[in-house]
Amino acid sequence: xxxxxxILLIAFFAxxxxxxxxxxxxxxxxxxxxxxxxxxxxxGVTVLVTDETGKPVDGATVSFRLPDDGxxxxxxxxxxxxxxxxxxxxxxxxxxxxxxxxxxSLEVRITVVKGHTRAGTVTRQFLTDSPAAASxxxxxxxxxxWLWITxxxxxxxxxxxxxxxxTGKTAxxxxxxxxxxxxxxxxxxRP
Numbered sequence: 001x002x003x004x005x006x007i008l009l010i011a012f013f014a015x016x017x018x019x020x021x022x023x024x025x026x027x028x029x030x031x032x033x034x035x036x037x038x039x040x041x042x043x044g045v046t047v048l049v050t051d052e053t054g055k056p057v058d059g060a061t062v063s064f065r066l067p068d069d070g071x072x073x074x075x076x077x078x079x080x081x082x083x084x085x086x087x088x089x090x091x092x093x094x095x096x097x098x099x100x101x102x103x104x105s106l107e108v109r110i111t112v113v114k115g116h117t118r119a120g121t122v123t124r125q126f127l128t129d130s131p132a133a134a135s136x137x138x139x140x141x142x143x144x145x146w147l148w149i150t151x152x153x154x155x156x157x158x159x160x161x162x163x164x165x166x167t168g169k170t171a172x173x174x175x176x177x178x179x180x181x182x183x184x185x186x187x188x189x190r191p
Contacts, residue, residue: 019115020051023060027110027123028091034126037101041073044095045123049086049112056090060114064094071104071127073097086112103129 030045045064049057066072066080075082076096084092094108107122 019117020057021117022052023057023112023114023117023119024050024052024054025062025110025112025119025121026050027121029093030095030125031123032126034128035099037099037103037127037129039099041095041097041099044093045108045110045125046091046093047086047110047112047121049090049092049114049119056088057086057114058088058090060086060090060092060112062086062092062094063109063111063113065109065111066097067106071100071102071106073099099127103127 026048028046028048030043033041033043033045035041047062049060049062051057062084064075064082064084066074068080072080074080074097075094076098082094084094086092105124105126107124109120109122111118111120
């Protein structure tokens with residue numbers, strides 16, 4: 001036998017707990033990101049939603065709103081507004097924005113709602129027609145190149161040490177090689 005609807009609703013709200021009196025919203029990723037005009041955002045905007053004690057808020061509705069004109073874009077849905085829900089860790093993300101071809105700065109307006117409590121903030125993004133400026137501020141992708149270079153050099157050095165350990169002989173000295181990669185110049189090899 002099914003419980004009457006009012007009892008089900010009371011049980012649901014009893015499990016969910018009371019809504020927070022205060023919501024705090026902090027942009028934890030994507031603030032100040034720079035993108036080339038006409039590109040797609042490879043990073044998103046991630047916010048952390050907490051209550052007055054700093055505890056993450058699960059299930060808050062988070063709205064990300066792009067400007068109507070000037071430097072702006074659209075979300076994958078084709079709209080200027082994206083709605084997300086915060087997870088148990090209090091985080092919500094919007095990403096994959098398709099930017100227009102107008103350079104300049106823009107504000108993403110973020111509104112958070114949980115029950116009758118609301119909070120909001122803005123984050124700034126930048127669209128540029130300068131490929132050099134966009135790649136200089138691209139963020140997390142730039143360090144991957146250096147990681148692979150470091151791993152390659154370390155692997156080559158480890159291979160030389162392993163060969164010496166196995167044979168007991170050292171390899172003849174190879175001519176000094178210099179590897180130069182962009183600005184700033186990094187030299188690898190013997191001085």
